[in-house]
Amino acid sequence: xxxxxxxxxxxxxxxxxxxxxxxxxxxxxxxxxxxxxxxxxxxxxxxxxxxxxxxxxxxxxxxxxxxxxxxxxxxxxxxxxxxxxxxxxxxxxxxxxxxxxxxxxxxxxxxxxxxxxxxxxxxxxxxxxxxxxxxxxxxxxxxxxxxxxxxxxxxxxxxxxxxxxxxxxxxxxxxxxxxxxxxxxxxxxxxxxxxxxxxxxxxxxxxxxxxxxxxxxxxxxxxxxxxxxxxxxxxxxxxxxxxxxx
Amino acid sequence: xxxxxxxxxxxxxxxxxxxxxxxxxxxxxxxxxxxxxxxxxxxxxxxxxxxxxxxxxxxxxxxxxxxxxxxxxxxxxxxxxxxxxxxxxxxxxxxxxxxxxxxxxxxxxxxxxxxxxxxxxxxxxxxxxxxxxxxxxxxxxxxxxxxxxxxxxxxxxxxxxxxxxxxxxxxxxxxxxxxxxxxxxxxxxxxxxxxxxxxxxxxxxxxxxxxxxxxxxxxxxxxxxxxxxxxxxxxxxxxxxxxxxxxxxxxxxxxxxxxxxxxxxxxxxxxxxxxxxxxxxxxxxxxxxxxxxxxxxxxxxxxxxxxxxxxxxxxxxxxxxxxxxxxxxxxxxxxxxxxxxxxxxxxxxxxxxxxxxxxxxxxxxxxxxxxxxxxxxxxxxxxxxxxxxxxxxxxxxxxxxxxxxxxxxxxxxxxxxxxxxxxxxxxxxxxxxxxxxxxxxxxxxxxxxxxxxxxxxxxxxxxxxxxxxxxxxxxxxxxxxxxxxxxxxxxxxxxxxxxxxxxxxxxxxxxxxxxxxxxxxxxxxxxxxxxxxxxxxxxxxxxxxxxxxxxxxxxxxxxxxxxxxxxxxxxxxxxxxxxxxxxxxxxxxxxxxx
Numbered sequence: 001x002x003x004x005x006x007x008x009x010x011x012x013x014x015x016x017x018x019x020x021x022x023x024x025x026x027x028x029x030x031x032x033x034x035x036x037x038x039x040x041x042x043x044x045x046x047x048x049x050x051x052x053x054x055x056x057x058x059x060x061x062x063x064x065x066x067x068x069x070x071x072x073x074x075x076x077x078x079x080x081x082x083x084x085x086x087x088x089x090x091x092x093x094x095x096x097x098x099x100x101x102x103x104x105x106x107x108x109x110x111x112x113x114x115x116x117x118x119x120x121x122x123x124x125x126x127x128x129x130x131x132x133x134x135x136x137x138x139x140x141x142x143x144x145x146x147x148x149x150x151x152x153x154x155x156x157x158x159x160x161x162x163x164x165x166x167x168x169x170x171x172x173x174x175x176x177x178x179x180x181x182x183x184x185x186x187x188x189x190x191x192x193x194x195x196x197x198x199x200x201x202x203x204x205x206x207x208x209x210x211x212x213x214x215x216x217x218x219x220x221x222x223x224x225x226x227x228x229x230x231x232x233x234x235x236x237x238x239x240x241x242x243x244x245x246x
Numbered sequence: 247x248x249x250x251x252x253x254x255x256x257x258x259x260x261x262x263x264x265x266x267x268x269x270x271x272x273x274x275x276x277x278x279x280x281x282x283x284x285x286x287x288x289x290x291x292x293x294x295x296x297x298x299x300x301x302x303x304x305x306x307x308x309x310x311x312x313x314x315x316x317x318x319x320x321x322x323x324x325x326x327x328x329x330x331x332x333x334x335x336x337x338x339x340x341x342x343x344x345x346x347x348x349x350x351x352x353x354x355x356x357x358x359x360x361x362x363x364x365x366x367x368x369x370x371x372x373x374x375x376x377x378x379x380x381x382x383x384x385x386x387x388x389x390x391x392x393x394x395x396x397x398x399x400x401x402x403x404x405x406x407x408x409x410x411x412x413x414x415x416x417x418x419x420x421x422x423x424x425x426x427x428x429x430x431x432x433x434x435x436x437x438x439x440x441x442x443x444x445x446x447x448x449x450x451x452x453x454x455x456x457x458x459x460x461x462x463x464x465x466x467x468x469x470x471x472x473x474x475x476x477x478x479x480x481x482x483x484x485x486x487x488x489x490x491x492x493x494x495x496x497x498x499x500x501x502x503x504x505x506x507x508x509x510x511x512x513x514x515x516x517x518x519x520x521x522x523x524x525x526x527x528x529x530x531x532x533x534x535x536x537x538x539x540x541x542x543x544x545x546x547x548x549x550x551x552x553x554x555x556x557x558x559x560x561x562x563x564x565x566x567x568x569x570x571x572x573x574x575x576x577x578x579x580x581x582x583x584x585x586x587x588x589x590x591x592x593x594x595x596x597x598x599x600x601x602x603x604x605x606x607x608x609x610x611x612x613x614x615x616x617x618x619x620x621x622x623x624x625x626x627x628x629x630x631x632x633x634x635x636x637x638x639x640x641x642x643x644x645x646x647x648x649x650x651x652x653x654x655x656x657x658x659x660x661x662x663x664x665x666x667x668x669x670x671x672x673x674x675x676x677x678x679x680x681x682x683x684x685x686x687x688x689x690x691x692x693x694x695x696x697x698x699x700x701x702x703x704x705x706x707x708x709x710x711x712x713x714x715x716x717x718x719x720x721x722x723x724x725x726x727x728x729x730x731x732x733x734x735x736x737x738x739x740x741x742x743x744x745x746x747x748x749x750x751x752x753x754x755x756x757x758x759x760x761x762x763x764x765x766x767x768x769x770x771x772x773x774x775x776x777x778x779x780x781x782x783x784x785x786x787x788x789x790x791x792x793x794x795x796x797x798x799x800x801x802x803x804x805x806x807x808x809x810x811x812x813x814x815x816x817x818x819x820x821x822x823x824x825x826x827x828x829x830x831x832x833x834x835x836x837x838x839x840x
Contacts, residue, residue, distance in 0.1 A: 014757060033592055034592045046709050049752045050755070052759070054291070054295075056469045056471045057299060059503075059505050061299050061394075061397060062291075062294070062296075063294065064292075080592075101757060102758040121409040122356025124354075131350055132366060132367050133353060133354065135365055136363075136365050137361045139361075140360065140361045143358045147391075148394060148397070150299075150397070151292075
């Protein structure tokens with residue numbers, strides 16, 4: 001239909017000019033070689049300075065350019081256009097469920113607030129040794145698949161439970177980090193961490209929809225981590241009942 | 247954001263202000279957040295998007311884990327030698343001797359280091375590492391969290407800043423330093439990228455922790471945000487830069503993308519070819535060929551390109567041939583490179599060569615500081631501290647890397663000196679130190695640049711000018727330098743200066759206007775590029791990363807020194823190298839062979 005042209009349908013919104021957001025179509029020559037969605041945005045921005053999006057490392061490690069690409073969340077910098085073009089068309093929207101500041105830039109305040117809520121730092125009040133705290137390779141292995149999160153928000157913003165309760169449901173990204181510290185042999189606040197998560201919303205709003213797993217650009221599995229937290233919570237509850245002598 | 251006047255902008259006061267939320271900035275802020283001083287980090291990106299996140303291999307430090315007899319003095323020797331003897335030995339001594347403390351602190355903060363069987367931090371061998379002052383063979387001194395050490399380090403620092411309640415002005419962009427009549431630094435002019443609000447962030451201590459500026463080159467491993475903002479602000483304020491000719495290049499960055507392709511490819515038997523398919527390294531280094539030193543390989547590649555034997559449509563890159571190794575070797579030994587190459591070069595190295603170019607990797611130069619992070623200027627060939635101004639990390643030149651940085655020393659640099667800077671500011675401010683206020687006209691001066699850009703109704707397109715600048719630097723001040731080429735480059739930069747001063751900002755809106763940020767970043771890149779070009783032209787020798795084929799030898803008689811670039815006169819002067827460490831005898835210069 002467009003021959004050697006590529007149609008890019010881009011979500012546009014500038015709060016100073018637009019009453020409502022709208023989709024703007026750009027038709028460009030199809031790049032000769034396969035490029036990343038981020039490169040495509042650079043090309044468009046050369047033509048139209050007013051297009052706004054976040055970007056930094058351009059190699060998939062900083063997490064700046066999470067966006068919704070033809071209906072699926074991903075990082076623009078490591079998504080080749082060949083993998084997403086449908087009938088010579090690409091549609092780019094901001095991450096769903098968060099307020100839009102401008103164009104593809106979303107307000108991530110709520111996402112970061114959930115991250116801070118799980119106390120994303122090692123808690124160990126014992127006096128630190130002069131050297132490092134020891135940790136066996138097996139204990140360290142438990143952190144693999146957890147610590148690599150880049151906070152791009154692709155997972156949490158693809159999660160219907162997070163869309164529904166962004167203030168109360170911690171969301172897959174922050175829960176992955178909650179488990180990263182629960183799983184760390186050096187962290188001593190397991191009990192407190194579990195208590196903080198034991199209400200009906202923080203963890204239990206996860207219904208295993210698995211969108212988070214499907215979109216994670218780093219191949220991580222928040223759903224599995226949430227399952228581990230749920231097991232710990234169940235076990236913890238039982239332990240409390242037993243220790244209470246009930 | 248129309249014409250901004252001093253009366254109309256908000257003033258926010260801090261004790262200490264840190265510009266930059268990468269490793270060094272967040273290590274400094276952590277120290278200050280714990281102190282009770284009113285501190286803020288101004289970062290143009292959310293802190294975990296900073297370029298520290300891209301560091302892979304590790305943090306080099308003699309923690310004596312892989313080898314219980316390891317000694318920080320051996321690390322010091324390697325670093326002095328790697329620097330080609332123009333690293334300051336008092337600073338290198340501090341780096342290597344304080345390093346273990348700083349690394350153990352990171353572990354206590356939760357950094358998920360990889361581990362040895364005995365539970366201690368995993369260390370791996372890196373280039374330029376030795377035992378027993380070069381006499382005891384290869385050392386393994388680089389502490390690692392798999393191949394994601396920078397990511398683990400940056401996130402750990404952010405997490406601990408959250409823990410200590412540190413104050414962040416995220417997605418705020420610092421435009422210029424504010425100076426009072428006594429030439430003291432009293433803070434910065436900055437604006438919120440989110441809504442365009444401009445503010446004078448007043449501080450008793452301002453720390454430039456803005457990282458490198460690899461984006462002055464067309465091809466770099468650096469993030470898009472590495473535009474040397476802090477260094478450029480200091481230059482515009484009239485403060486000097488040191489050793490700006492010293493840029494580290496890696497021979498094999500992916501053409502067009504800049505992502506690094508490990509030297510291990512050539513270790514496995516891969517080699518470089520030009521457009522005629524010739525294995526040209528046989529001509530330049532008949533014995534070790536493609537495994538010659540990084541500077542030698544990179545220089546040879548540029549010569550091939552300059553002499554018209556580059557590959558591709560524009561004859562502007564080289565091929566790294568790996569297909570003869572076979573699918574089995576590639577899939578088992580170099581799977582990461584295969585993936586990277588497929589993602590970023592769109593070629594499968596099993597069948598096709600990878601297009602590569604020598605790629606700018608690290609800025610050894612920067613704002614000169616002492617080991618407490620205090621920035622200084624030069625008056626009558628003597629160091630004079632600049633009240634209120636500090637710098638740490640890649641933005642600073644303390645100088646521990648001299649003419650060539652060793653792998654794994656950058657992460658150590660940023661935690662050791664970020665920490666030292668934080669500690670120093672704390673003691674200085676608590677003992678009553680500080681700076682005088684700036685007047686209205688002082689502040690107005692720092693708003694000038696923003697106002698000119700906001701008023702622009704015609705002029706040059708920033709995207710076009712940036713490309714010209716990057717190509718100029720890539721062609722004339724890259725890996726390999728020659729006086730006559732650099733002269734051409736300097737002329738071109740002079741022409742570009744007029745364009746950089748007359749940019750047209752078409753989009754004047756306030757909400758998340760990335761065009762405004764990019765235009766200012768371009769001006770920052772120009773400042774850094776100009777200081778690089780002038781310094782490189784002046785240093786008439788080859789040392790470390792500064793390789794000139796019109797002056798191929800190291801010249802200790804004339805150039806065993808730092809260069810100091812003065813942005814006002816645009817002249818270069820010399821500054822002595824420190825050969826007075828406190829705890830050990832100095833390492834005297836000698837011929838550098840490996």
